[in-house]
Amino acid sequence: MSFIEVSNITKSFRVSRRSAGIPGMLANMVRPKFEERKAVKDVSFSIEKGEMVGFIGPNGAGKSTTIKMLAGILCPDKGSIVVNGYVPYRQRKAYVAGIGVVFGQKSQLQWDLPVIDSFELLKAIYRIPEEKYRKNLDRFLDMLDMGSFVNQPVRQLSLGQRMRADIVAALLHSPQIVFFDEPTIGVDVLGKETIREFIRELNAQDEVTMLFTTHDMQDIEKTCKRLIIIDKGAKMYDGTLQEIREKYGTSRQLVVEFGEEAVVPPMENVVITDIEDRKKSFVFDNAKVNINELMSHLLSRYNIRDLTVTEPEIESIIQRMYNGEV
Amino acid sequence: MRLSPYLAFAKKSFLQKSAYRFNHLMSILNTIIRIFIFWEIYRTLYGGRTEVDGITMSMVTTNFILSLGLEAVFGVDDYYLPNRIRDGSIATELLLPVSFHGRMLAGNLGNALFQLIFHFIPAFAVTVLAIGMEAPASPLVFLAFLFSALLGYGVLFGISFLMQMLSFWLLNVWAIMTIKNVFVNVLSGAMIPLWFMPDWMRGIIRFSPFSSIYFTPVQIYLGQLSGREILFRFATQGFWIAVLLAGGAVLWKKGQRKLVVQGG
Numbered sequence: 001m002s003f004i005e006v007s008n009i010t011k012s013f014r015v016s017r018r019s020a021g022i023p024g025m026l027a028n029m030v031r032p033k034f035e036e037r038k039a040v041k042d043v044s045f046s047i048e049k050g051e052m053v054g055f056i057g058p059n060g061a062g063k064s065t066t067i068k069m070l071a072g073i074l075c076p077d078k079g080s081i082v083v084n085g086y087v088p089y090r091q092r093k094a095y096v097a098g099i100g101v102v103f104g105q106k107s108q109l110q111w112d113l114p115v116i117d118s119f120e121l122l123k124a125i126y127r128i129p130e131e132k133y134r135k136n137l138d139r140f141l142d143m144l145d146m147g148s149f150v151n152q153p154v155r156q157l158s159l160g161q162r163m164r165a166d167i168v169a170a171l172l173h174s175p176q177i178v179f180f181d182e183p184t185i186g187v188d189v190l191g192k193e194t195i196r197e198f199i200r201e202l203n204a205q206d207e208v209t210m211l212f213t214t215h216d217m218q219d220i221e222k223t224c225k226r227l228i229i230i231d232k233g234a235k236m237y238d239g240t241l242q243e244i245r246e247k248y249g250t251s252r253q254l255v256v257e258f259g260e261e262a263v264v265p266p267m268e269n270v271v272i273t274d275i276e277d278r279k280k281s282f283v284f285d286n287a288k289v290n291i292n293e294l295m296s297h298l299l300s301r302y303n304i305r306d307l308t309v310t311e312p313e314i315e316s317i318i319q320r321m322y323n324g325e326v
Numbered sequence: 327m328r329l330s331p332y333l334a335f336a337k338k339s340f341l342q343k344s345a346y347r348f349n350h351l352m353s354i355l356n357t358i359i360r361i362f363i364f365w366e367i368y369r370t371l372y373g374g375r376t377e378v379d380g381i382t383m384s385m386v387t388t389n390f391i392l393s394l395g396l397e398a399v400f401g402v403d404d405y406y407l408p409n410r411i412r413d414g415s416i417a418t419e420l421l422l423p424v425s426f427h428g429r430m431l432a433g434n435l436g437n438a439l440f441q442l443i444f445h446f447i448p449a450f451a452v453t454v455l456a457i458g459m460e461a462p463a464s465p466l467v468f469l470a471f472l473f474s475a476l477l478g479y480g481v482l483f484g485i486s487f488l489m490q491m492l493s494f495w496l497l498n499v500w501a502i503m504t505i506k507n508v509f510v511n512v513l514s515g516a517m518i519p520l521w522f523m524p525d526w527m528r529g530i531i532r533f534s535p536f537s538s539i540y541f542t543p544v545q546i547y548l549g550q551l552s553g554r555e556i557l558f559r560f561a562t563q564g565f566w567i568a569v570l571l572a573g574g575a576v577l578w579k580k581g582q583r584k585l586v587v588q589g590g
Binding site: 072089092106117127 | 331334335338341342345414415416417418420422423424425582585
């Protein structure tokens, strides 16, 4: 039994279907129409203790619904979830005491009160001992650079500040498992980097098990080894980033800068294009062309000043996966 | 066990209440104005007489000061759950390792304590100085009044609790809450002292949860009920609290399975 065990969960919602405008409204009043929409279809996966897993998919793929079921907020229609021995939606109170959840789009903080008051409230709710609370708070405030705004009311914070405060709020009780639902949404580049750094450190030092959803592939690349891709409610992929690259991203680009004008005759399986006067690009399939041979071939024949190998962006691979091309 | 989280919730809503000072001052003024308006209306109706059907003007005044004052203290937030369902923040609420019902009650009690100190007392002082009221029939009766008012709060909370659970299905409960408030206002004695209702209606209202809220405490305060009757009223109030909370708890259980978290 894994730490987090999700088996064949399904969840559907009733969505109101109504045509536009006043005729639509009138028709809807007389006879409302609803449609079952399956948000999550037969999804299974398991996660081990201390793992950090990225959960990605386009808008409406069912990521948030899955997170909410894992967090004990929603109840799956079918299938089962067991996390650390608990069934989340049945043993909610006992279960949530040991988890932390950050919703990028929903704040847990008290709108009208200073951030620190919200933290104090959480301290009471989770019954965090004074010493542990101090230790965690000092550490997190320092890591996320929050000293300057903990005494401000939440309604006066910037989005990036609020997100950091929300992350601390979810972690004060030292949960063993943390779910992040789009923790970097709407945050600027610098802020995102701070958050990623924080997440990495927490996973490495405290062995916190983490699952997080995002749209930003950079988030995943910089934090997770493992990746679950979900689209239209169904799981499409579960494995390491490395495997995706190896399996789907075998094309490589070699950019060569020559010391002088060079004429390179066509090669089998390699697409050669000119970039600048003395710069050429060689695109090939890593599985078909040996990169070492290609490089030594070029190095032995030409005067070469510089060369770089690039892999395709993970983003473009995943884009192709959504489109069903790979 | 686990009392301290709920104390924290009560403290939080107590503190939050003080965030908007001007709004608070205006709400005190609102209570005072309402008491004066009702007093003025009944003074006109009484047309200089001191008594109508055995009900003195001074009893009527006492009824308004007490029931409108208590109304300001009670002020149960009818939209506690509906708002959280409407904007989806029910999700973050359910993440807390506490009973949602306990949290809801604690928040409302914190609010009520604030209102008692900073709303009821000033409004009470102003109106009593201006128009006067009856003194409690005896110290023992006054204690019974306090206990009955506490039970009255429980009944009002229970009604609101039950109605709020409907928001799992309806998503927008404004209309039914408004209807509920009309019932509460008219049948609890806060608008029309129940002495003036026709006999057949009073017979029905007596057993409804509504008269348990404000009118029962007022009657006890004025010494209109015998010791035996007081105990019977306590039992009626307790009965309604139990029924309303149990009904609400059943709906909560069913509703949770139906929960839809709106907005992403």
